[in-house]
Amino acid sequence: xxxxxxxxxxxxxxxxxxxxxxxxxxxxxxxxxxxxxxxxxxxxxxxxxxxxxxxxxxxxxxxxxxxxxxxxxxxxxxxxxxxxxxxxxxxxxxxxxxxxxxxxxxxxxxxxxxxxxxxxxxxxxxxxxxxxxxxxxxxxxxxxxxxxxxxxxxxxxxxxxxxxxxxxxxxxxxxxxxxxxxxxxxxxxxxxxxxxxxxxxxxxxxxxxxxxxxxx
Amino acid sequence: xxxxxxxxxxxxxxxxxxxxxxxxxxxxxxxxxxxxxxxxxxxxxxxxxxxxxxxxxxxxxxxxxxxxxxxxxxxxxxxxxxxxxxxxxxxxxxxxxxxxxxxxxxxxxxxxxxxxxxxxxxxxxxxxxxxxxxxxxxxxxxxxxxxxxxxxxxxxxxxxxxxxxxxxxxxxxxxxxxxxxxxxxxxxxxxxxxxxxxxxxxxxxxxxxxxxxxxxxxxxxxxxxxxxxxxxxxxxxxxxxxxxxxxxxxxxxxxxxxxxxxxxxxxxxxxxxxxxxxxx
Numbered sequence: 164x165x166x167x168x169x170x171x172x173x174x175x176x177x178x179x180x181x182x183x184x185x186x187x188x189x190x191x192x193x194x195x196x197x198x199x200x201x202x203x204x205x206x207x208x209x210x211x212x213x214x215x216x217x218x219x220x221x222x223x224x225x226x227x228x229x230x231x232x233x234x235x236x237x238x239x240x241x242x243x244x245x246x247x248x249x250x251x252x253x254x255x256x257x258x259x260x261x262x263x264x265x266x267x268x269x270x271x272x273x274x275x276x277x278x279x280x281x282x283x284x285x286x287x288x289x290x291x292x293x294x295x296x297x298x299x300x301x302x303x304x305x306x307x308x309x310x311x312x313x314x315x316x317x318x319x320x321x322x323x324x325x326x327x328x329x330x331x332x333x334x335x336x337x338x339x340x341x342x343x344x345x346x347x348x349x350x351x352x353x354x355x356x357x358x359x360x361x362x363x364x365x366x367x368x369x370x371x372x373x374x375x376x377x378x379x
Numbered sequence: 380x381x382x383x384x385x386x387x388x389x390x391x392x393x394x395x396x397x398x399x400x401x402x403x404x405x406x407x408x409x410x411x412x413x414x415x416x417x418x419x420x421x422x423x424x425x426x427x428x429x430x431x432x433x434x435x436x437x438x439x440x441x442x443x444x445x446x447x448x449x450x451x452x453x454x455x456x457x458x459x460x461x462x463x464x465x466x467x468x469x470x471x472x473x474x475x476x477x478x479x480x481x482x483x484x485x486x487x488x489x490x491x492x493x494x495x496x497x498x499x500x501x502x503x504x505x506x507x508x509x510x511x512x513x514x515x516x517x518x519x520x521x522x523x524x525x526x527x528x529x530x531x532x533x534x535x536x537x538x539x540x541x542x543x544x545x546x547x548x549x550x551x552x553x554x555x556x557x558x559x560x561x562x563x564x565x566x567x568x569x570x571x572x573x574x575x576x577x578x579x580x581x582x583x584x585x586x587x588x589x590x591x592x593x594x595x596x597x598x599x600x601x602x603x604x605x606x607x608x609x610x611x612x613x614x615x616x617x618x619x620x621x622x623x624x625x626x627x628x629x630x631x632x633x634x635x636x637x638x639x640x641x642x643x644x645x646x647x648x649x650x651x652x653x654x655x656x657x658x659x
Contacts, residue, residue: 281505281507283458283499283505284506284507286494287456287494287497288498288518288567288571289492289494289523289571290518290519290523291523294522298507298510298522299507302509303509306509
């Protein structure tokens with residue numbers, strides 16, 4: 164087996180497009196996962212059963228079915244209901260929704276980890292409910308769980324090739340397309356593999372540094 | 380505040396002078412517990428407690444741990460709800476709402492409104508670690524009382540001056556010693572200008588050498604303001620210095636109360652004598 168460096172050179176232009184799409188999916192997916200996860204976590208603390216119960220059902224359902232199935236469902240079934248989105252938008256929503264059920268658990272543990280004394284101090288100062296959440300509880304909870312949230316971003320990165328299954332040309336998609344056109348397989352897939360490490364490893368180092376700074 | 384039914388002749392304790400009857404003082408009580416019972420599971424922490432505290436008085440609760448002292452403060456702060464009985468602050472119920480002559484348990488909104496008049500300092504300080512010292516103090520005045528931010532900061536600086544921590548206003552609580560944190564917590568409670576200040580074993584979590592500073596500060600506040608204080612402490616000298624009335628608790632009951640001289644020098648009850656000799 165010969166490693167053809169010129170094939171690497173030929174792959175690079177489309178590869179960069181793939182990197183861009185991967186990072187785009189990752190960034191937007193993370194935003195959705197962080198936002199929705201917080202919504203789920205707060206809804207599950209609601210005193211109203213009609214809020215708590217459906218959210219618990221939804222998050223359990225999403226967490227316990229494969230991401231790939233969810234992506235296919237969103238991509239092929241939603242249009243039947245009149246909702247048609249681009250492959251990338253569908254992928255971002257699928258990724259974000261799937262991971263929001265995990266981040267919800269992370270937020271939950273962060274909120275539970277805020278000492279009871281903080282709630283009591285907020286009560287003793289008569290802080291309104293909303294202010295207690297936004298100024299006292301969430302800043303402390305999120306600080307505590309930021310590294311855990313970051314780990315899910317890395318996990319999402321590694322799940323992003325699944326978007327290829329619904330036709331998103333992220334890194335893996337571009338490699339696949341390149342190899343089917345040129346019949347060169349080793350080079351593009353190697354580049355993609357190296358790219359994943361090149362993104363994920365520094366990111367996890369960054370997270371560890373963040374963890375040392377935040378968790379005291 | 381006599382809670383001991385076994386001695387029906389005990390005069391109503393009133394925080395002014397345990398010997399004076401409530402009517403003779405000519406003042407209406409600020410805090411009134413009526414037959415307040417609190418249970419945790421099968422354990423009765425407070426047993427049909429009656430208690431009155433008059434405005435501006437400093438009442439210290441003493442007694443062995445588990446005797447229900449802290450529970451009283453937590454009930455006052457609405458951190459706990461009584462199982463039976465009512466608590467009044469001034470002419471309003473703290474625990475209940477008067478709805479057309481019928482008493483119903485207080486809603487969150489109602490509790491929040493009435494407890495603005497009550498401040499609390501905790502054993503573990505409970506400062507907000509995500510906020511700097513100054514904002515710990517201004518947070519509630521701005522967001523609860525609707526104070527202008529500059530005015531709140533001005534007031535916070537005055538309070539920090541009072542507690543001797545002006546130099547630390549830009550620090551986070553974790554950068555301060557326990558004694559300093561507790562003084563910030565006192566400033567934070569005072570910033571709300573409460574009618575009633577609850578002090579829950581405020582020096583128990585402090586290193587011994589830091590206790591005196593906090594107690595001196597509280598002495599100053601007790602002697603220079605007309606704030607009503609309800610204080611749980613194991614510092615008997617402090618209790619003697621600041622109290623108008625000392626109440627001895629045992630097993631959910633007030634077994635004895637009176638001015639500090641009486642309780643500390645001539646306690647009537649055997650349990651009080653035992654307790655005092657144990658803590659000295």
